Amino acid sequence: MKKLTAKKSIFGLIPVMLISFFLAGGMVMADDKAEENKMCDNPFFKKYDTPFEVPPFHLIKEDHYVPAFKKGMEDHKKEIDAIINCAKEPDFANTIEALEHSGKLLSRVANVFFSLYSSLTNKTMQDIAKDMSPLLSKHRDDINLSEALFKRVKTVYDSRDNFKLDLEQKKVLEEYYKGFVRGGANLNSEDKDKLRKINQELSMLGLQFGKNLLAETNGFKMVLDKKEDLVGLPDSVIAAAAETAEAMGEKGKWVFTPQRPSWTPFLQYSPRRDLREKLYKGYIMRGDNNNENDNKEIVAKIASLRVKRAKIMGFDTHAEFRLERNMAKNPENVYKLLDQIWEPALKNAKSEAAELQNIIDKEGGNFKLASWDWWYYTEKLRKEKYDFDEGALRPYFKLENVRDGAFYVANKLYGISFVERKDIPIYHKDVTTFEVLEKDGSHIGILYMDFFPRDSKRGGAWCGSLRDYHHENGKKITPVIYMVLNATKPVGNDPALLSPDEVSTLFHEFGHALHNLLSTVKYESISGTNVAWDFVELPSQIMEHWALHPDVLNVYAKHYKTGELIPKSFLGKLNASKHFNQGFVTLEYVAACYLDLNWHTLKDEALRDTNKFEKEYLEKIGLIPEIVSRYRSTYFSHIIGGYDAGYYAYIWAEVLDSDAFEAFKENGIFDQETARAFRDNILARGGSEEPMVLYKRFRGAEPKIDALLEKRGLKK
Numbered sequence: 001m002k003k004l005t006a007k008k009s010i011f012g013l014i015p016v017m018l019i020s021f022f023l024a025g026g027m028v029m030a031d032d033k034a035e036e037n038k039m040c041d042n043p044f045f046k047k048y049d050t051p052f053e054v055p056p057f058h059l060i061k062e063d064h065y066v067p068a069f070k071k072g073m074e075d076h077k078k079e080i081d082a083i084i085n086c087a088k089e090p091d092f093a094n095t096i097e098a099l100e101h102s103g104k105l106l107s108r109v110a111n112v113f114f115s116l117y118s119s120l121t122n123k124t125m126q127d128i129a130k131d132m133s134p135l136l137s138k139h140r141d142d143i144n145l146s147e148a149l150f151k152r153v154k155t156v157y158d159s160r161d162n163f164k165l166d167l168e169q170k171k172v173l174e175e176y177y178k179g180f181v182r183g184g185a186n187l188n189s190e191d192k193d194k195l196r197k198i199n200q201e202l203s204m205l206g207l208q209f210g211k212n213l214l215a216e217t218n219g220f221k222m223v224l225d226k227k228e229d230l231v232g233l234p235d236s237v238i239a240a241a242a243e244t245a246e247a248m249g250e251k252g253k254w255v256f257t258p259q260r261p262s263w264t265p266f267l268q269y270s271p272r273r274d275l276r277e278k279l280y281k282g283y284i285m286r287g288d289n290n291n292e293n294d295n296k297e298i299v300a301k302i303a304s305l306r307v308k309r310a311k312i313m314g315f316d317t318h319a320e321f322r323l324e325r326n327m328a329k330n331p332e333n334v335y336k337l338l339d340q341i342w343e344p345a346l347k348n349a350k351s352e353a354a355e356l357q358n359i360i361d362k363e364g365g366n367f368k369l370a371s372w373d374w375w376y377y378t379e380k381l382r383k384e385k386y387d388f389d390e391g392a393l394r395p396y397f398k399l400e401n402v403r404d405g406a407f408y409v410a411n412k413l414y415g416i417s418f419v420e421r422k423d424i425p426i427y428h429k430d431v432t433t434f435e436v437l438e439k440d441g442s443h444i445g446i447l448y449m450d451f452f453p454r455d456s457k458r459g460g461a462w463c464g465s466l467r468d469y470h471h472e473n474g475k476k477i478t479p480v481i482y483m484v485l486n487a488t489k490p491v492g493n494d495p496a497l498l499s500p501d502e503v504s505t506l507f508h509e510f511g512h513a514l515h516n517l518l519s520t521v522k523y524e525s526i527s528g529t530n531v532a533w534d535f536v537e538l539p540s541q542i543m544e545h546w547a548l549h550p551d552v553l554n555v556y557a558k559h560y561k562t563g564e565l566i567p568k569s570f571l572g573k574l575n576a577s578k579h580f581n582q583g584f585v586t587l588e589y590v591a592a593c594y595l596d597l598n599w600h601t602l603k604d605e606a607l608r609d610t611n612k613f614e615k616e617y618l619e620k621i622g623l624i625p626e627i628v629s630r631y632r633s634t635y636f637s638h639i640i641g642g643y644d645a646g647y648y649a650y651i652w653a654e655v656l657d658s659d660a661f662e663a664f665k666e667n668g669i670f671d672q673e674t675a676r677a678f679r680d681n682i683l684a685r686g687g688s689e690e691p692m693v694l695y696k697r698f699r700g701a702e703p704k705i706d707a708l709l710e711k712r713g714l715k716k
C-alpha cells in the first residue's frame with residue numbers, strides 16, 4: 001500500500017516540476033566560449049552513446065543539470081513558438097503531434113534528474129531542485145496558459161470529426177485539450193496570473209515538505225548500548241542494527257531508525273514497551289516536532305492554496321477538481337466505497353484489539369493496549385493461533401529468489417524473459433539492470449532494480465521511467481524503466497532476506513514495470529502507466545496475487561542455505577492466517593484515505609491547525625486509539641505530490657485487481673488465454689482508452705466488490 005509510482009503529466013514530466021529560462025532574464029552570464037565548452041562535455045546535449053541509449057549515468061555530473069534544464073526550456077519554448085506560428089491551418093499533425101514530440105531535451109534531463117532526486121539526493125540536488133522548480137513551474141504555465149497555443153488545440157479538437165483519427169489519436173487529442181482546460185487555458189488573464197502564482201508557491205512548498213521529511217527521517221535514531229535492550233530481537237535484526245550504528249559512527253552500539261526495515265521488526269519482537277514507544281513515536285512524530293523541519297504549517301498552506309486553485313478552476317473543492325478525470329469521477333463515489341469497507345473493518349479491528357488486550361491481561365500486563373504495542377502482541381497472537389512466526393519465513397525469501405520468482409511469473413504469463421546486463425551504466429552500486437526480451441528474443445526494454453534503503457533515498461517504493469514506449473517517425477522507441485524499494489539489506493555474509501510484506505511490494509512494483517514495459521501505445525503521453533491514477537494500481541496490485549500463491553512459492557521460495565523448498569506446513573499456515581490482522585491493516589489504510597479526502601474536500605481557504613484537524617477527523621470516523629492512520633499529515637508524502645485526493649486509488653484498484661484475479665482463479669493462474677487478454681487489453685493499452693472500457697474488454701463485465709471483501713475477510 002505504501003507504494004508510489006512516478007506519474008507523468010501530459011508534457012511528459014513529473015507534475016509538480018515543470019518549465020522558460022529566457023524569461024528569467026539575463027541568467028546566462030558566462031561568456032559564450034565557456035558555455036560552448038560546457039555543452040560539449042554535457043552528456044544531455046548529445047545522443048546517448050550507451051547500450052539501448054540508456055542515460056550515461058557514469059558521465060552525468062551534478063553541474064550538467066542546470067545548463068541542460070535551461071537549454072531544454074529554451075528549446076521547448078522555441079518549438080512551442082514554431083507550433084503557434086505555423087502558417088498552416090491547425091491539424092492533428094502540425095499541432096497535437098508536434099506538441100507531443102516537443103521538449104525532448106527537457107524531458108531527457110528532467111527524467112534523469114527527478115529519478116535521482118528521489119533515490120540519490122544530496123544538498124546540491126536539493127538546491128538544484130529548489131532553483132529549477134519555480135522556473136519549471138513557470139515554463140509549464142507559460143505553455144498551459146498560452147492563448148495562441150490553446151486556440152490551435154481547440155480548433156483541432158472542435159473539428160476532430162473532419163480528421164481521420166484512429167483511437168489513440170482521438171484519445172491523445174482529447175487529453176491535450178482537457179489538459180489545457182484543466183491547466184487554466186480557459187481562464188481570464190487575471191485568473192491566469194493568480195493560477196501561476198499558486199502553482200509556483202505549491203511547487204516550492206512541496207519541495208520544502210519533502211526536504212523536511214527526509215531530514216526528520218534521517219534525524220531520528222534510537223541508539224542502544226546495552227545487550228539487554230536487544231532481548232527478543234532476531235539475530236538478523238540485531239546484526240542490521242549494529243551495521244547501521246557503525247555506518248553512523250556509533251560502532252559497538254545498535255541503532256534503530258524510522259526506516260521500515262529497522263522500525264517494523266523492533267515493534268514486532270521487542271518486549272521492551274518503553275523502547276517500542278520511543279521508536280514508534282520517532283516515526284509518527286516526523287514533521288511534528290516544532291523544529292525547523294516542521295511540516296504542519298506547510299500541509300495547511302498547501303491545502304488552502306489547493307482550495308483557492310479549485311475555485312479559480314470552477315470547482316468547489318480540490319478533490320472534485322482532481323477526481324473529474326478519474327474512474328471514480330467525484331469524491332462522493334470514493335466516500336461510498338470507503339464507507340462500505342470501513343464499517344466491517346472497524347468491527348474486525350475492534351475484535352482484534354480485544355484479543356490482543358486479552359494476551360496482555362493473561363500475562364498480567366496491567367496496562368491498556370497502545371498503538372506501539374499492536375505489532376508485538378499481533379506476532380504473539382499469530383504464533384499462538386497459527387504456530388507461525390513471520391520471521392521464520394524470511395530464509396525462504398532471499399531477495400534474488402523472490403526477484404526470480406517475479407521473473408518466472410512474467411515468463412509463465414507472457415512468455416517474456418529477463419537477462420542481466422553488466423554493460424549498462426548504473427547510478428549506484430546497489431542497482432542491477434536487466435534486458436527484457438520477447439518470447440522470440442526481440443528486445444522489449446531495460447529494467448533497473450534498486451532495492452536497499454540509504455540516506456539519499458526517500459522512503460517507500462516506486463516505479464518510474466527514464467523513457468516511455470512510443471513511436472517516433474514510424475520507429476518504435478523502447479522503454480527504460482526503474483523500480484525502487486527500501487527492502488531489508490543483506491547483513492554480514494547473509495543475503496537480503498525479505499518479509500512477506502516486502503515480497504508483495506517487490507511484485508507490486510514489478511507489476512508497474514510490466515505495465516510500462518509491455519505498452520504498445522504509440523503516443524508517450526498515454527503510454528504505459530500514463531493512465532488515470534485510480535487505474536494505475538491494477539497492473540501492480542494484481543501481481544501481488546501471484547507473489548504468495550502456493551504454486552508460485554513452490555518455485556521460488558527456497559531456503560537460502562539449504563535450497564529446500566518452503567515446507568507444505570508453512571503454506572498451510574500462510575493460507576490459514578490470510579485474514580489475520582486484516583481489520584488493522586484495512587483500518588489504518590482507510591483512515592489515511594479519509595484523512596487525504598478530508599483535507600481535499602475543504603470548501604474554504606482558512607488555514608487549519610493541522611493537529612486539531614487530524615484529531616477532529618479521527619473522532620468523526622471513530623478510529624480506535626490503538627490504531628493510528630497509516631500516514632499522519634506531516635509525513636504523508638503521497639498527498640503532497642501526485643496522490644493528493646488520490647490515496648484511495650489503491651483500494652479502488654483493489655476492487656479491480658481482486659475481481660480481475662478471479663478470472664485467473666476461474667481459468668487457472670497461468671491460463672494462456674486469460675493472460676493474453678490481460679496483456680492485450682490492459683497492459684498494452686496504457687491510457688489509450690477509458691479504463692472501464694479496457695477493463696470490460698478483459699473481464700466481460702464491470703468489476704464487483706465481492707472478491708475484495710472476501711480477500712480481506714470483510715464479507716458479512
Ligand SMILES: [Zn+2]
Nearest residue numbers: 003004005540
Ligand atoms: Zn503502486
